[in-house]
Amino acid sequence: MSGGIDRDGLLSLYAYNAHANKLVLDTAEHLTVEQFTQQSSPSHDSVRGILSHMLECEAFFLAECRGRDSALEAGDISRLEDMRAAWNMLEREQVDFIQSLSGAALASTVQLQIRGQQLVFPIWELMTQAMIHSVHHRGELSIVMTGLGYPLPTLDILLHFIKHSGQHWPFE
Numbered sequence: 001m002s003g004g005i006d007r008d009g010l011l012s013l014y015a016y017n018a019h020a021n022k023l024v025l026d027t028a029e030h031l032t033v034e035q036f037t038q039q040s041s042p043s044h045d046s047v048r049g050i051l052s053h054m055l056e057c058e059a060f061f062l063a064e065c066r067g068r069d070s071a072l073e074a075g076d077i078s079r080l081e082d083m084r085a086a087w088n089m090l091e092r093e094q095v096d097f098i099q100s101l102s103g104a105a106l107a108s109t110v111q112l113q114i115r116g117q118q119l120v121f122p123i124w125e126l127m128t129q130a131m132i133h134s135v136h137h138r139g140e141l142s143i144v145m146t147g148l149g150y151p152l153p154t155l156d157i158l159l160h161f162i163k164h165s166g167q168h169w170p171f172e
Contacts, residue, residue, distance in 0.1 A: 017131045061130035
């Protein structure tokens with residue numbers, strides 16, 4: 001496939017995405033309900049709001065790539081444990097979808113309407129967008145949750161690669 005990412009590369013990035021999302025959710029478990037829902041973010045109100053937005057966006061891009069509507073309305077999910085269950089289900093669906101794609105299918109295009117403009121993207125670009133969008137919001141969550149007294153662990157992908165390969169980070 002020319003100029004894109006292959007299935008194994010995308011699966012590797014999605015494994016990291018799932019790992020990083022889990023670290024965020026694990027840290028969010030320490031928040032009180034008030035901290036989880038209080039106005040603490042300029043973009044999506046609260047930790048719950050940011051997590052809901054991330055979950056909905058990942059589900060939206062997967063649905064667009066599959067050619068169907070997303071049934072997930074994360075804004076309706078108020079409890080962290082329900083959000084984690086929805087995310088676990090979505091992660092399985094993402095991996096199953098990516099595993100089902102050949103190189104040609106990854107390069108096949110999807111039409112997406114954004115603010116009234118019809119745009120065309122290869123599937124691999126939309127799936128990459130979903131994941132990178134979550135990276136952006138995990139950075140925001142790092143600031144917000146640190147302000148609430150619960151800093152996130154280091155989310156560097158390099159640490160994920162080191163752990164996954166059986167190596168040890170020299171700074172632990």
